[in-house]
Amino acid sequence: MLCGSGLSLWMTAAAMSRSLPKTIALKVVESESKPAEDAFYGHILPPAAYRFHLSIGLSEPELLLNTGSTFAYGTYLHNWAGTDRSWVQAFHQPLLVLEGVPLAKLIQLDPSLSLQDTLISAQAAVGGVFAHPPEDHKHPLSRAEYGYAFDPKELTALYKAVSLTRSIQLIEARIDHVERNSTDITSVTLSDGQRLSADLFIDCSGSSAILLSPSKIEAKGSSTMQALISRITDTPVGKAAQTIKSGDYGWQSEITLRSGARRMTVFHEDSRQIAAAAHGTDPDASITLSLGCRENAWAGNCVAIGQAACVVEPLTTAPMKLLLRDIQRLMDLFPVSTDMRIEAREYNRVFQDDVCHAEIFNQAHFVMTTLPNGPYWQAASAQKQTSKLTRKLTQYESRGHLVAYDNEPFDDVDWAILHDGMGRQPRRRDPLASLAEPAKVAARLEQRQKSIQSVLSKMPPHSIYVSKFLSYLHRKHSQNG
Amino acid sequence: MTAAALAYKFHRTKTSITLVESEQIGTVGVGEATLPHIRFFNQALGIDEVTFMRATNATFKLGIEFCDWGQIGDRYVHPFGDFGEPLQGVDFHHLWNQLRQLGLKTPLDEYSYPIVAAKSARFHHPDPDLSKIESTFGYAYQFDSSLYAKFLRTFAEKHGVTRIEGKIVEVDQNAETGHVETLRLESGQTIGGELFIDCSGFRGLLIEQSLKTGYQDWSEWLPCNRAVAVQSENVGTLLPYTRSTARTAGWQWRIPLQHRTGNGHVYCSHFISDDEARSQLLDGIEGALTTDPKQLYFMTGRRNQFWKKNVVAIGLSAGFLEPLESTSIHFIQEGITALLELFPDTAFATSDQEEYNERMGLNFERVRDFLLLHYVATERDDSEMWRHFRNLTLPESLQSKIEAWMHRGLVPSYEFSVFLPPSWIAVFMGQRKLPLAGDPRMGRIPLDDIRQYAENLHSSIRNSVDRAPDHLTFIQGTGSSSKTVPESL
Numbered sequence: 001m002l003c004g005s006g007l008s009l010w011m012t013a014a015a016m017s018r019s020l021p022k023t024i025a026l027k028v029v030e031s032e033s034k035p036a037e038d039a040f041y042g043h044i045l046p047p048a049a050y051r052f053h054l055s056i057g058l059s060e061p062e063l064l065l066n067t068g069s070t071f072a073y074g075t076y077l078h079n080w081a082g083t084d085r086s087w088v089q090a091f092h093q094p095l096l097v098l099e100g101v102p103l104a105k106l107i108q109l110d111p112s113l114s115l116q117d118t119l120i121s122a123q124a125a126v127g128g129v130f131a132h133p134p135e136d137h138k139h140p141l142s143r144a145e146y147g148y149a150f151d152p153k154e155l156t157a158l159y160k161a162v163s164l165t166r167s168i169q170l171i172e173a174r175i176d177h178v179e180r181n182s183t184d185i186t187s188v189t190l191s192d193g194q195r196l197s198a199d200l201f202i203d204c205s206g207s208s209a210i211l212l213s214p215s216k217i218e219a220k221g222s223s224t225m226q227a228l229i230s231r232i233t234d235t236p237v238g239k240a241a242q243t244i245k246s247g248d249y250g251w252q253s254e255i256t257l258r259s260g261a262r263r264m265t266v267f268h269e270d271s272r273q274i275a276a277a278a279h280g281t282d283p284d285a286s287i288t289l290s291l292g293c294r295e296n297a298w299a300g301n302c303v304a305i306g307q308a309a310c311v312v313e314p315l316t317t318a319p320m321k322l323l324l325r326d327i328q329r330l331m332d333l334f335p336v337s338t339d340m341r342i343e344a345r346e347y348n349r350v351f352q353d354d355v356c357h358a359e360i361f362n363q364a365h366f367v368m369t370t371l372p373n374g375p376y377w378q379a380a381s382a383q384k385q386t387s388k389l390t391r392k393l394t395q396y397e398s399r400g401h402l403v404a405y406d407n408e409p410f411d412d413v414d415w416a417i418l419h420d421g422m423g424r425q426p427r428r429r430d431p432l433a434s435l436a437e438p439a440k441v442a443a444r445l446e447q448r449q450k451s452i453q454s455v456l457s458k459m460p461p462h463s464i465y466v467s468k469f470l471s472y473l474h475r476k477h478s479q480n481g
Numbered sequence: 482m483t484a485a486a487l488a489y490k491f492h493r494t495k496t497s498i499t500l501v502e503s504e505q506i507g508t509v510g511v512g513e514a515t516l517p518h519i520r521f522f523n524q525a526l527g528i529d530e531v532t533f534m535r536a537t538n539a540t541f542k543l544g545i546e547f548c549d550w551g552q553i554g555d556r557y558v559h560p561f562g563d564f565g566e567p568l569q570g571v572d573f574h575h576l577w578n579q580l581r582q583l584g585l586k587t588p589l590d591e592y593s594y595p596i597v598a599a600k601s602a603r604f605h606h607p608d609p610d611l612s613k614i615e616s617t618f619g620y621a622y623q624f625d626s627s628l629y630a631k632f633l634r635t636f637a638e639k640h641g642v643t644r645i646e647g648k649i650v651e652v653d654q655n656a657e658t659g660h661v662e663t664l665r666l667e668s669g670q671t672i673g674g675e676l677f678i679d680c681s682g683f684r685g686l687l688i689e690q691s692l693k694t695g696y697q698d699w700s701e702w703l704p705c706n707r708a709v710a711v712q713s714e715n716v717g718t719l720l721p722y723t724r725s726t727a728r729t730a731g732w733q734w735r736i737p738l739q740h741r742t743g744n745g746h747v748y749c750s751h752f753i754s755d756d757e758a759r760s761q762l763l764d765g766i767e768g769a770l771t772t773d774p775k776q777l778y779f780m781t782g783r784r785n786q787f788w789k790k791n792v793v794a795i796g797l798s799a800g801f802l803e804p805l806e807s808t809s810i811h812f813i814q815e816g817i818t819a820l821l822e823l824f825p826d827t828a829f830a831t832s833d834q835e836e837y838n839e840r841m842g843l844n845f846e847r848v849r850d851f852l853l854l855h856y857v858a859t860e861r862d863d864s865e866m867w868r869h870f871r872n873l874t875l876p877e878s879l880q881s882k883i884e885a886w887m888h889r890g891l892v893p894s895y896e897f898s899v900f901l902p903p904s905w906i907a908v909f910m911g912q913r914k915l916p917l918a919g920d921p922r923m924g925r926i927p928l929d930d931i932r933q934y935a936e937n938l939h940s941s942i943r944n945s946v947d948r949a950p951d952h953l954t955f956i957q958g959t960g961s962s963s964k965t966v967p968e969s970l
């Protein structure tokens with residue numbers, strides 16, 4: 001039985017209804033949705049969503065035809081944390097190795113070089129252009145990866161529609177009471193008086209975690225965050241990227257969909273006034289969320305998915321990546337019997353890794369010598385640095401070495417881009433990178449940048465690409481009836 | 482290996498490399514089976530396969546055949562490759578296990594290209610076209626490691642390494658920092674340096690005898706502590722795989738090279754005498770012996786630190802896990818790769834050492850669990866050693882893996898490990914540990930589709946292997962044969 005509402009509920013339902021055998025009966029108890037909370041999953045689907053969509057039988061054309069989604073090469077952070085640092089946290093294939101040395105290390109040899117100049121997805125995002133990466137591996141654009149900018153409400157409706165094409169029992173009701181024995185949930189009583197039981201309960205109720213939370217598991221270490229959210233209808237499609245700006249209040253994200261822009265301003269309660277001014281328009285919704293994670297997302301016969309397990313700040317694609325990974329993990333470990341202890345243990349082990357590694361990626365955005373004054377930034381800098389992040393930063397700052405752990409939602413490309421974007425400079429040159437002949441390296445890099453620029457000059461603006469692609473899809477769709 | 486790799490990286494730089502070796506002391510003189518990663522080591526150094534194979538009497542290796550491990554009379558191969566391919570997201574071993582429960586008699590091994598090829602003594606290079614069944618494997622080599630060492634020594638010298646023959650009798654350390662500063666040879670010659678790489682074998686001349694790093698004894702889990710090794714003449718077909726046969730107090734290896742076969746018995750001295758161990762070994766050898774049996778002593782485990790001050794231990798000086806899965810030479814390669822990535826400057830940042838130690842420690846630990854699996858995933862209890870393993874409390878990391886497997890055929894995967902899920906599946910399945918349940922997603926796939934899929938896979942592997950050249954012909958055809966191949970082969 002799945003309980004909850006919104007994005008996590010219907011993504012999970014779509015995956016389960018598609019992957020599990022028909023002998024497993026699925027009940028979905030959908031309570032009144034809290035769409036605003038879903039904004040905390042962010043507004044960008046990472047490239048991994050493509051595989052998820054394939055797994056639930058949803059093609060890219062279907063996604064585009066049924067939602068106002070646009071393409072995204074990543075997130076453009078503009079003057080991050082009040083500094084002069086701007087970069088695209090781009091989606092990109094593994095970085096090249098030139099002259100036997102990884103590209104990221106070569107870039108570190110010369111402070112005037114930036115990794116950004118060598119990433120075609122970053123350059124295309126800044127230049128406002130878009131095209132699908134070709135399959136030809138020799139083409140520079142084949143190195144780019146992309147995701148989608150989306151509206152949570154539209155996407156939820158699509159996943160719901162996908163789920164309901166399969167055999168699911170949908171019950172629209174609130175959960176009034178959860179009955180338990182010492183380890184498990186035995187049944188739930190709904191607002192319409194029905195009492196339902198199930199072997200496995202999936203909690204997609206968002207941060208309130210109505211099924212999981214009264215069990216002894218407490219969200220660990222949390223801070224509260226506010227957000228204002230608006231839909232701005234008359235904005236045309238812009239860059240193929242999310243844009244994030246920051247101010248003393250916190251930060252503001254904007255994406256442009258075919259149905260206008262979505263703006264979200266994230267701030268600390270004490271800065272509400274300046275945040276509202278920075279938001280610049282009347283918010284459609286204002287939300288308060290406590291950040292934090294439960295120690296275990298699977299307890300007894302209940303699994304919490306998405307925000308029911310963990311609420312992470314949507315400064316990066318972390319919350320969406322975690323949601324996708326929660327669903328994949330659940331599918332991989334779907335119980336084989338009512339004794340779920342082994343599944344729960346393995347699930348929680350990987351969940352904890354995933355969360356910890358996603359959180360340190362977010363946290364790394366705030367490790368800088370000076371941060372803006374506001375309470376948002378003070379709270380961020382007061383977070384205790386975990387030893388895993390310390391190891392990553394120490395190694396990078398010492399010699400540009402990228403430490404990797406098992407189960408990381410953000411890979412070494414993401415980390416290399418982040419460090420470079422934030423202007424982190426290793427104290428030492430890597431001795432082996434220094435062996436590469438500077439002239440050869442410079443020539444290779446220049447050649448690379450030229451070929452990127454030449455491709456970019458032929459790429460259409462994102463808005464034009466989207467509208468042409470959509471008219472093509474509409475034509476094809478109408479031809480096929 | 483270390484000298485060659487460093488020489489290749491630094492030969493056009495100001496860094497000078499000196500290698501001190503002692504013929505008088507000699508090398509451990511064993512070590513013949515490798516893992517597929519060794520190919521990347523050779524490739525990175527620009528070493529051509531044919532030249533290398535000729536120089537080292539190498540044969541190809543598609544995996545290891547394990548005999549008598551699950552129960553006496555059992556055989557399975559741990560291949561360098563997967564079993565089948567997933568169908569609609571469900572791993573092949575689940576499909577096979579379901580078919581088996583419904584009466585399928587074909588063993589899992591027959592759904593693995595490298596196993597079928599190995600058993601048929603056939604070999605070819607993997608096809609670069611990844612859509613073909615002929616691409617679905619990796620391979621390694623079986624070679625004479627002493628010849629490989631000589632081959633790499635020449636390579637290193639060509640790339641500027643200065644080799645000094647002599648025995649190190651004294652090591653001078655800086656009184657303040659404890660860093661090693663000079664090595665004094667028996668001849669009186671002294672050799673100074675900034676970074677010292679200790680490849681001195683089990684004794685750990687610098688890392689242990691000088692720096693007193695300490696050793697973690699893992700005999701609690703891997704109690705084998707001795708080996709007796711002997712070489713014999715080749716008999717019969719030249720096999721592209723290593724064989725490991727479980728014994729009452731350890732196990733025996735058989736490694737076919739082009740010109741001879743390497744044999745050895747790894748055992749635990751608590752459970753068998755040296756004499757008995759030797760006679761068990763000799764009884765099990767087919768060809769005539771060409772050397773006297775050589776006795777070796779070791780303790781499984783690892784140094785507390787692999788890198789301390791200005792000394793990095795690589796090879797047996799860093800630690801040793803019994804050669805059941807041919808991992809020692811691989812550890813050397815891992816050590817070199819990590820050292821190159823974290824190569825120090827003269828300031829010797831502690832962060833470089835910490836990272837190196839962390840990384841190598843994880844490598845050792847994960848291999849330890851995999852080796853131990855062979856001893857505990859078994860029905861054997863016919864000797865004291867096997868009963869010892871029955872009662873052993875396993876490391877939590879291994880215990881939970883076994884439980885996950887038995888419960889539902891799941892191998893929790895780690896990104897950083899030499900042995901990925903297919904290796905674990907091979908050992909579990911091969912040693913009679915069949916999971917009690919499978920992936921529930923299998924219930925969506927019609928049984929006929931599963932049957933058809935398995936049948937197609939089976940026949941396409943068989944047909945393709947039948948067309949493949951035989952191992953020896955392939956070695957000869959590529960010009961990889963060394964002059965020492967006997968006429969009779």
Ligand SMILES: Cc1cc2nc3c(=O)[nH]c(=O)nc-3n(C[C@H](O)[C@H](O)[C@H](O)COP(=O)(O)OP(=O)(O)OC[C@H]3O[C@@H](n4cnc5c(N)ncnc54)[C@H](O)[C@@H]3O)c2cc1C
Pocket residue numbers: 501502503504506507508509510511512513514515626647648649650680681682683684686708710745747777779795796797798804807808809810811
């Ligand atoms: C029984 C057994 C079976 C094995 N099988 C395999 C296998 O199948 N596959 C695999 O990958 N590995 C195997 N190994 C491991 C493999 O043999 C070693 O990893 C490999 O040979 C490298 O050894 P080494 O160079 O570290 O040490 P050694 O071979 O011991 O070399 C040490 C070197 O240091 C020099 N030295 C030492 N002290 C001094 C001194 N005072 N002065 C000057 N020089 C000195 C010696 O002369 C020698 O050259 C096996 C090991 C054992 C014990």
